[in-house]
Amino acid sequence: MIVAKFGGSSLADAAHFYMVKDILALEPRRRYVVVSAPGKRSDTDQKITDLLLTCHNKAQRGASFDAEFALVTERYQDIARELEIDDHIIDSELMEVKSALQTGASISYVASRGEYLCAKLFAKWMNLPFVDAKDIVRFDSLGKLNQAATLRLIKEALKKHRQAVIPGFYGADEEGNICTFTRGGSDVSGALVAAAMDADLYENWTDVTGFRSADPRIIEDASYISSLTYRELRELSYMGASVMHEEAVFPVRNAGIPTSIRNTANPHHPGTLIVHSLRQIGKLPAVTGIAGKRGFTTIILEKMKMNDEIGFGRKVLSVLEKHRVNFEHLPTGIDALCVMVNTDTLNSKREVIMEEIEDAVHPDAISVQEGIALVACVGAGLFKLHGTIARLFTAVAEQGITIRTMFQAPSELSIIIGVDEHHLEAAIKAIYDAFIRE
Known part of the structure; x- marks a missing residue:
């Protein structure tokens, strides 16, 4: 039926x-x-x-x-x-x-x-x-x-x-x-x-x-x-x-x-x-689809021995929660934490949020990177093939596009890269030509 x-x-x-x-x-x-x-x-x-x-x-x-x-x-x-x-x-x-x-x-x-x-x-x-x-x-x-x-x-x-x-x-x-x-x-x-x-x-x-x-x-x-x-x-x-x-x-x-x-x-x-x-699909393509979206801002926090400080990330996210700002992605390093948020949501509360984050975790440095677009390369077959990430990075680099950030979904269903907003269309075209147009 x-x-x-x-x-x-x-x-x-x-x-x-x-x-x-x-x-x-x-x-x-x-x-x-x-x-x-x-x-x-x-x-x-x-x-x-x-x-x-x-x-x-x-x-x-x-x-x-x-x-x-x-x-x-x-x-x-x-x-x-x-x-x-x-x-x-x-x-x-x-x-x-x-x-x-x-x-x-x-x-x-x-x-x-x-x-x-x-x-x-x-x-x-x-x-x-x-x-x-x-x-x-x-x-x-x-x-x-x-x-x-x-x-x-x-x-x-x-x-x-x-x-x-x-x-x-x-x-x-x-x-x-x-x-x-x-x-x-x-x-x-x-x-x-x-x-x-x-x-x-x-x-x-x-x-x-x-x-x-x-x-x-x-x-x-x-x-x-x-x-x-x-x-x-x-x-x-x-x-x-x-x-x-x-x-x-x-x-x-x-x-x-x-x-x-x-x-x-x-x-x-x-x-x-x-x-x-x-099981209902059969042979999997490496990439099923590509999508992109503008309007992201990254809050970048740096602090020596941040990884030893228990509760650092929680304190940062608590400030965002207090002001009802969702975080979109959370790339981290040993001594750095990046919180990616929606630009429009952040802008109306930006000054007070930045002040409260500084008071909460006392970072050595805090900066903001605006104008980020995200491009998602999605496919259940992405990680079935060797060299997928290298192929993606090469395709984007050959167009003279700088990758600002990258993260892989734990589900192994997608690779997401961050580029400058004015490069969004060019990045999508490059990835499409590399993985789908072939």
Whole structure:
């Protein structure tokens, strides 16, 4: 059995609804369908969720939101009309949303209506049961997902239906108040349905043909990755390379369910398969993917016999913890400690943090190196081959790029190097040519 989630780009208009219908017909095992709100039809268009959020903002300020809500109404009516669904069905639902806006509905309720209305339309058109996410996705009183309760509720509800349509992105707390995931959260909804129903596969249908081995804005012809592990995906996602919501990984990964990233406009392309273990992949490439991210600063501390001073590192990290600054990486030497942090997070508190670190550990020297970009070379096969690090360093050095720092993940899944921010694209291109383009 397959759970298929379709993103906003896959349901932007009636033509895309027909594409989704055809995809479901290609594989009878696609039994449970999770949908997002209609996305953009073109670069100049607006997403339904964005329009609804604008309506809520204006309603809260006592301003008229008629123009924005008219666009929402028009989009759903156009879809209904082209699908030959009775307009009155969607009209009554839209009137209920407008009334709720006028009477102070919560932002979560309003934001969730895009998925709700889309699922209602799709279920009606396909003659399939509609299962409201508010009844099966449970949040606690603080707005945090209660996964155990959610998995139980989903299983209890869906075992009554051979097929069903479920809106993504939202759920409700014990009091029935609507709660939402962060944007893109329909991916999480789909993963939860897949985990609860012990699916054979979770499909995430979107507008890209799988996962690229590098950012196509840097490597225009970057190859598609046919398969990778969840651990590799996690490493690449940390560096900003992702085509699905980060939290969507955990329910299916923990359940050992593979995820397939597919393109609605190109349904016969196999896309990218994300699996739990290497045994499901076969022959491993040395490098699966390359990703990079700017915006890091290194705090460099030097002190003679630092390695003999028990608690040195803890004291430094305690200062960061106090000011709610996460450390990203922690390269060390015998008499030196480097703490890499997000530049934007540090800058607003930099002066006080530096003073408190000096008071805490009394270093011989303390300095800051800004403008660092990190490049991650990720692959479960990285350390299966001899000379990988030498090959990587040579490729970067031949481009005249200085490596500021380097660290290897304990998992042996990645090698991360630090370079000056203006060298980020050149470093990615050099590593791509050395390991993947070959």
